[in-house]
Amino acid sequence: MAIELPMLRRVETPEDLGLHIDARALERDLRAGVRGDVLFDAGHRVMYAHDASNYRQVPIGVVRPRDAGDVVAAVEAARRHGAPVLARGGGTGIPGQSVNVAVVLDFSRYMTEVVEVDPAQRRARVQPGTILDTLRHAAERHALTFGPDPATHSRNTLGGMIGNDSCGVHSVMSQFYGPGPRTADNIESLEILTYDGLRTRVGATSDEERRRIIAEGGRRGAIYAAMESLRDRYAPLIRERYPKIPRRVSGYNLDDLLPENGFHVARALVGSECTCVLVLEATVLLMPNPRARALVVLGFSDVYAAADAVPRVLETRPIACEGMDDSFLEDMRKKGMSPPREDIFPSGRGWLLVEYGGETRDAAVEAAQALVRSGKTGATGAKLFDDPAEEQLVWHLREEGLGATARVPGEKDTHEGWEDSAVPPERLGDYLRALSQLFERYGYHGPLYGHFGQGVVHTRIDFDLVTEPGIERFRAFLHDAARLVVSLGGSLSGEHGDGQARGELLPIMFGEELVEAFREFKGIWDPEWKMNPGKVVNPYRVDQNLDFGADYEPAQPSTHFRYPRDRGSFERAVTRCVGAGVCRRLSGGTMCPSYMATREERWSTRGRARLLGEMLRGDPLRGGWRNDEVREALDLCLACKGCRAECPVNVDVATYKAEFLSHYYEGRMRPPAAYAMGLIHRWARAASHAPRLVNALTHAPGLSAIAKRVAGIAPQRTIPRFASEPFTRWFRRRPVVNPGGAPVLLWPDTFNNYFFPATAKAAVRVLERAGFRVEIPPRSLCCGRPLYDWGMLDEARRLLRQVLDVLRPRIEAGVPVVGLEPSCVSVFRDELTEMMPNDLDAQRLSGRTYLLGELLRDHAPSYAVPRLARRALVHGHCHHKAIMRMDAEVRMLRQLGLDYEMPDSGCCGMAGAFGFERRHYDVAMRVGERVLLPAVRGASPDTLIIADGFSCREQIRQGTGRQALHLAEVLDLAAAGDPGV
Numbered sequence: 001m002a003i004e005l006p007m008l009r010r011v012e013t014p015e016d017l018g019l020h021i022d023a024r025a026l027e028r029d030l031r032a033g034v035r036g037d038v039l040f041d042a043g044h045r046v047m048y049a050h051d052a053s054n055y056r057q058v059p060i061g062v063v064r065p066r067d068a069g070d071v072v073a074a075v076e077a078a079r080r081h082g083a084p085v086l087a088r089g090g091g092t093g094i095p096g097q098s099v100n101v102a103v104v105l106d107f108s109r110y111m112t113e114v115v116e117v118d119p120a121q122r123r124a125r126v127q128p129g130t131i132l133d134t135l136r137h138a139a140e141r142h143a144l145t146f147g148p149d150p151a152t153h154s155r156n157t158l159g160g161m162i163g164n165d166s167c168g169v170h171s172v173m174s175q176f177y178g179p180g181p182r183t184a185d186n187i188e189s190l191e192i193l194t195y196d197g198l199r200t201r202v203g204a205t206s207d208e209e210r211r212r213i214i215a216e217g218g219r220r221g222a223i224y225a226a227m228e229s230l231r232d233r234y235a236p237l238i239r240e241r242y243p244k245i246p247r248r249v250s251g252y253n254l255d256d257l258l259p260e261n262g263f264h265v266a267r268a269l270v271g272s273e274c275t276c277v278l279v280l281e282a283t284v285l286l287m288p289n290p291r292a293r294a295l296v297v298l299g300f301s302d303v304y305a306a307a308d309a310v311p312r313v314l315e316t317r318p319i320a321c322e323g324m325d326d327s328f329l330e331d332m333r334k335k336g337m338s339p340p341r342e343d344i345f346p347s348g349r350g351w352l353l354v355e356y357g358g359e360t361r362d363a364a365v366e367a368a369q370a371l372v373r374s375g376k377t378g379a380t381g382a383k384l385f386d387d388p389a390e391e392q393l394v395w396h397l398r399e400e401g402l403g404a405t406a407r408v409p410g411e412k413d414t415h416e417g418w419e420d421s422a423v424p425p426e427r428l429g430d431y432l433r434a435l436s437q438l439f440e441r442y443g444y445h446g447p448l449y450g451h452f453g454q455g456v457v458h459t460r461i462d463f464d465l466v467t468e469p470g471i472e473r474f475r476a477f478l479h480d481a482a483r484l485v486v487s488l489g490g491s492l493s494g495e496h497g498d499g500q501a502r503g504e505l506l507p508i509m510f511g512e513e514l515v516e517a518f519r520e521f522k523g524i525w526d527p528e529w530k531m532n533p534g535k536v537v538n539p540y541r542v543d544q545n546l547d548f549g550a551d552y553e554p555a556q557p558s559t560h561f562r563y564p565r566d567r568g569s570f571e572r573a574v575t576r577c578v579g580a581g582v583c584r585r586l587s588g589g590t591m592c593p594s595y596m597a598t599r600e601e602r603w604s605t606r607g608r609a610r611l612l613g614e615m616l617r618g619d620p621l622r623g624g625w626r627n628d629e630v631r632e633a634l635d636l637c638l639a640c641k642g643c644r645a646e647c648p649v650n651v652d653v654a655t656y657k658a659e660f661l662s663h664y665y666e667g668r669m670r671p672p673a674a675y676a677m678g679l680i681h682r683w684a685r686a687a688s689h690a691p692r693l694v695n696a697l698t699h700a701p702g703l704s705a706i707a708k709r710v711a712g713i714a715p716q717r718t719i720p721r722f723a724s725e726p727f728t729r730w731f732r733r734r735p736v737v738n739p740g741g742a743p744v745l746l747w748p749d750t751f752n753n754y755f756f757p758a759t760a761k762a763a764v765r766v767l768e769r770a771g772f773r774v775e776i777p778p779r780s781l782c783c784g785r786p787l788y789d790w791g792m793l794d795e796a797r798r799l800l801r802q803v804l805d806v807l808r809p810r811i812e813a814g815v816p817v818v819g820l821e822p823s824c825v826s827v828f829r830d831e832l833t834e835m836m837p838n839d840l841d842a843q844r845l846s847g848r849t850y851l852l853g854e855l856l857r858d859h860a861p862s863y864a865v866p867r868l869a870r871r872a873l874v875h876g877h878c879h880h881k882a883i884m885r886m887d888a889e890v891r892m893l894r895q896l897g898l899d900y901e902m903p904d905s906g907c908c909g910m911a912g913a914f915g916f917e918r919r920h921y922d923v924a925m926r927v928g929e930r931v932l933l934p935a936v937r938g939a940s941p942d943t944l945i946i947a948d949g950f951s952c953r954e955q956i957r958q959g960t961g962r963q964a965l966h967l968a969e970v971l972d973l974a975a976a977g978d979p980g981v
Contacts (some may be wrong), residue, residue: 002519002529002538003084004678010545014059014101017533019082020389021061025165026081028102030063033073037064039461042621043629048088048104048615050577053464054415056547057097059086064109068280071105071193075278077517078103085531087274088131091601092152092581093505093705094416096501096545097163097273097535101775105278107159107469108584109599114138115281122286123188128159128279131586135284143288148183150791151399153250154585159279162187163793165249165271167495169398172453173319173357178287181246184253184270191414192319193963195530198223199280210263226524227265231257234517241510241893246454247422247494250502251510251537252518262882270524273497273531276525290319290357290534295391296372299348299381302326304447309377310452310581316371320355320941321453322398328447332397335650344390346381352452353398362659396675398449400648403904405447405460405651406578409565414446414460417501418478419679421485422933425455432457432939440479456494468550471543478542482508528758547630548575554616556626559659560627560793563652563839574612581606581645583651587930590642590878593907597926602633605643606892608653612660612932612946625663627849633767634660636923638911639789640878641826645756654788655834661791672792673712675898677913681782683800684754685832688729692720718958720755726836731764731776743857745810748776751950752966760974761851765822769975770856770863775815783827789913793835800832804841811841817849819966822949823912826879851948852968853888865895866974872900875932875964877949878907889948889967898944905932908947910955925959933959946970 003017016022026039039045040061060083065071068570080083084102090097091108107129114135115125119142131151132146139145149168150156156166161183171181189203198219204222207214214225232826235258242248242255249271256267269277292957298313302307303325313321326349345351354371356362372382385391397404406414423431432448435457439445463477472606482492482505492502492509496908507515517535523529534540545551559570564691566572583592583605595604602611611630616619621627639654676683680730687694698707698719708715728748744767752760765775781803784796804811819825827848843844856863874893876886880902886902894902907927915924937960947953947964956964965973 002523003533005534005538005540009549009551010546011101011189011534011540016285018099019084021060021081021083022233026083027061029077030061030074031854033077033169034063034070034072034442036066037062039064041629043602043611043633045616046621047601047610048091048106048933049099049608049614050547050579051091051093051096051098051100052416052581053094053096053499053501054547055099055418055545056357057099057101057545059100059102059104061218062104064106064107066110066808068191069788070199071278072199072562074103074105075195076197077195077406079197079530082530084533085278086532087128087163087278089157089163090131090152091162092156092498092579093164093430095493095498095501097499097532098160100532100534102532106159112157117142117286119144122168123283124286125281125283126158127281128157128162130158132156132158132161135286138288140454140810141290143289144286147171147186148179148181148282148286152544152581154588155581160850162190162270162282163273164495165248165253165456167456168452169322169395169451169456170320171246171451172314173289173290174247175960176317176452177319179285182249182270182578182840184256184267186285187266187270188283190266190269190279190283190286192277193280194219194277195526195528201342202269204262204264204266219803223524227257227521228674229522230254230524231263231394232518234514235515236349237517240513242490243489245424245489245491247451247456248491249422249496249508250492251497251514255352264607271520273537274537274929275522276531278677289628290364292358292361292364293319293355294355294358294361294368295355295385295394297369297383297394298352298354298379299346299384300350300352300379301348302980303350304429305378306352306971307350307432309379310428311426312376313352313371314453316356316367318354319357319652320353322353322450323351323452323829324353324449325350325447328405328449331405331411333402333445334409334411340660344383344394346379346383348380352377352379353394354630356521360609360615369683372506375928378818397781405422405510407576412462415458415463415465417463417474418457418461418481419458419665420493420827421481421490422454422456422484422488425453426492426926427488428452429484430459431455431490434484435481437522438477438480442473444460444477445633451494455490455492465546466548466550467553471546471550475541478505479712498536498539500535500540500545501542502572503536504542506537510945516535522755543916554613555618557625557663560797561655561659561834562837564834571616573652574609574616577609577613578622578649578653579606588904589646590640590881590906591646592642593638593640593909593927594636594923596930597905597923598636603636603651605647605651608633608656609651610654611632619795625666630660631664631958633759636920638878638907638909638914638927638970640884640907641830641913642878642907644830645882655831658788658791658793662793665791670790672710673913673917674792676711676713677916678786678790678792679786680786681750684750685780686718687722687724688720688754691724695721695825712918713916716921717916720954722754723757725757726759727753728776728780730757730761736773737768738771738773741771742859743775744772744859745777745817746776746809746818747824752820756950756953759820759966759968762966763818763968765850766968766971766975767818767970772860775810778804779978783824785823785827786913788831796831797835800827800842804839804845807845808841811844811848816849816851816855817845818855819849820852820948820966822876822877822880822884824850824885825849829883837853851884851888853892854884857860857888857891865892866971867897868970868974870898870944871940871942872898872970873935874900874902875905875947876902877947878911879950880948882951892967892971896970900946903931903935904932908932908949908952908955909952914952915955928955928959932956936960936962944970
């Protein structure tokens with residue numbers, strides 16, 4: 001019996017569905033039967049209320065099973081209480097299929113293993129939480145791969161791909177050279193569990209086997225008998241109404257039950273979006289992975305001409321054929337995500353990215369060149385990529401399309417909803433023209449891009465989802481768009497699935513009779529209708545359960561930061577997240593180090609942003625700024641700012657954390673570490689008058705342990721020693737060098753002034769060799785960097801105001817400021833203008849503050865960089881990479897002539913005071929041990945270790961015993977002609 005869905009604007013509780021569930025009793029039963037995590041607190045529930053869709057539904061609770069036995073126990077407990085169930089992988093579903101008022105089973109935490117790879121048979125067994133890239137890496141050892149590869153391959157799970165029937169960029173390769181473009185085509189068998197407890201394995205079924213199963217009777221036999229009956233009754237209509245295109249993902253795969261398709265029960269269940277069964281394990285098909293690849297980008301007069309060329313490109317059998325229009329790239333430019341060189345794409349207003357594979361690079365390149373030479377495409381320009389780094393950049397830009405086209409500065413907000421339609425590739429040009437006309441009729445705009453080789457079009461449209469008239473227009477547009485795509489023989493969905501976004505539209509595509517067959521198919525597997533109800537069939541309307549909607553009224557608190565990128569609104573800032581889950585990857589880049597170390601959703605950028613947004617809603621997450629669940633989620637944020645740069649919508653958790661803590665601790669005492677390390681600028685200045693005494697007290701046996709315990713420092717850490725003399729005292733004794741040179745103000749940050757003055761001294765010598773007249777501020781100043789980690793924003797603002805007052809003459813004179821500590825420079829480049837966006841002096845100082853490499857590049861073009869024939873291992877500070885980028889540093893290293901390696905080490909783990917704190921030590925070391933510390937230990941003794949950040953150098957020193965050098969010291973060594981360290 002189907003659950004009757006009410007016509008409420010939002011379905012928020014089981015009672016809204018007519019279900020009366022004792023959540024506490026259900027939680028007790030789950031805890032008694034499940035070894036994994038059972039999470040019924042408000043914090044976890046609201047995090048799982050979101051995915052990458054327009055929808056929000058708070059689950060009853062969350063279970064993270066450790067194994068299949070846990071799944072069976074969890075479903076049995078849910079069934080006893082009448083609770084709906086939903087399986088979830090990476091939580092990146094776009095049409096809303098991975099949120100519901102249900103018990104959510106999150107497979108991404110524990111059930112993540114590749115069980116077996118069988119290269120001889122070209123197949124693998126995987127658990128449902130296995131990340132696609134994990135499988136691909138395991139398969140690549142045997143020159144194999146899994147064909148479908150969504151843009152979310154670094155974090156999406158195989159279970160999620162099976163649920164959605166995912167495809168991806170290289171599905172053309174799987175279509176031409178492998179089993180087929182969709183996940184369904186690449187599934188051999190599934191081990192499944194039904195809501196009523198049947199656990200079985202399904203796959204292709206011969207007539208003889210089917211008759212045997214039916215004859216055996218029982219629940220399994222009844223299911224097969226019912227499917228056989230359904231197939232026989234609907235076969236003619238299935239053959240007639242299912243579009244014959246590469247990417248038909250909408251609806252259930254009833255065509256896989258047809259005799260000509262082998263009554264393949266596993267493939268029929270793929271794409272059912274957890275409305276029928278749970279997947280416990282999958283056997284997937286693998287295919288040969290091209291040894292070499294070559295990418296050519298074709299430019300066209302517009303995106304329609306690019307689409308028209310697709311059939312001619314497909315004749316050459318590429319392994320990928322992607323398309324994009326000029327507004328896609330323009331959105332990226334406005335967000336600072338565009339390629340560093342304007343000419344990386346050939347001229348045009350529409351492009352095709354065409355990739356070829358081969359046994360050798362020459363063979364792949366020849367195929368690409370043959371396409372260009374043929375002249376058949378009508379392209380106005382072409383570029384063949386021979387630089388792997390540039391090629392990787394192009395694919396990265398394409399893969400981040402979802403986030404890249406969201407929250408574009410100066411543009412209306414865009415949304416999903418019609419982001420996944422597909423037509424026959426030969427009708428793609430016609431479809432794009434008609435779709436653009438439909439946009440114009442409704443007053444909408446959206447970039448056009450996608451998997452053009454298979455007729456799939458992605459976009460984000462500037463729907464108004466916050467007013468009643470806007471929502472009505474949104475719904476009307478979807479119905480018109482559905483009729484348009486069906487008229488061209490297409491599908492509502494080409495890879496994302498139906499969920500809630502397109503379930504209502506399925507009768508337009510399939511007709512009522514086949515939709516009734518879908519209902520019957522679901523009822524065969526799920527007679528109680530408790531598997532992900534309201535999705536795909538008997539669905540919620542497209543305008544129910546909207547994340548925002550016309551009744552969205554969150555708190556709008558006053559704040560310390562001004563959030564200029566978000567119209568001055570903290571609420572708008574923390575709701576930037578679109579759920580793409582880039583922060584959930586396990587390697588590559590900096591974001592998000594705490595997630596990489598823990599694989600906990602609440603310690604991901606997405607989880608934290610969702611919690612902050614829910615804090616402002618106030619239901620069910622209560623307490624506002626004093627909410628402890630939000631504080632705990634932010635506690636493991638290393639404030640690395642990786643999200644500020646790497647999140648495609650630039651979620652900035654470091655800033656939100658500082659803001660939250662400022663209010664959380666208002667009128668309260670902070671932990672001891674806040675005063676010991678947050679106010680280090682005061683203690684360092686005081687210690688500089690008696691550094692030997694302070695060092696003796698902090699390093700003497702017994703006294704050191706007491707000092708660390710009082711300050712909240714981990715006992716495993718060594719407190720850094722204060723220098724015998726601060727840099728500023730040494731500098732003021734020196735005579736002026738280059739009195740006629742261009743002035744530059746060297747910022748004496750707390751760390752290099754009081755702990756590592758040798759770095760600042762080296763910087764002075766480098767700057768003077770470059771012809772500058774070096775100055776320092778006339779009095780002791782501090783940017784306040786450590787204060788942000790503890791939310792001491794009143795003090796931080798006071799220090800910044802003091803900096804502006806003291807430096808105003810030099811700021812107005814246009815004197816550049818050079819900083820040595822990346823985290824301090826980032827204060828001037830980022831926090832300063834976030835806190836004082838309308839202060840002209842703040843804007844000037846922000847624009848005239850440089851790191852050493854940047855200053856030498858931009859203001860000393862004649863500086864002769866000395867040569868240093870050494871090997872080096874280079875680690876970039878998180879803030880350096882996120883806010884200032886590493887371009888100038890890389891240029892300087894190359895000019896030095898160093899034979900250097902820059903591993904993708906992410907965050908060092910120390911992150912200012914974070915890694916010194918007792919409660920953070922273990923996580924800090926796990927972050928450091930991920931890449932950086934093993935790389936340093938593996939470097940030869942004569943390899944220079946280069947790291948500009950004070951905390952990075954401390955992590956390296958305390959974790960490996962090696963002393964890292966600052967770029968200033970390396971330049972100074974090279975100039976002195978002494979390679980010794």
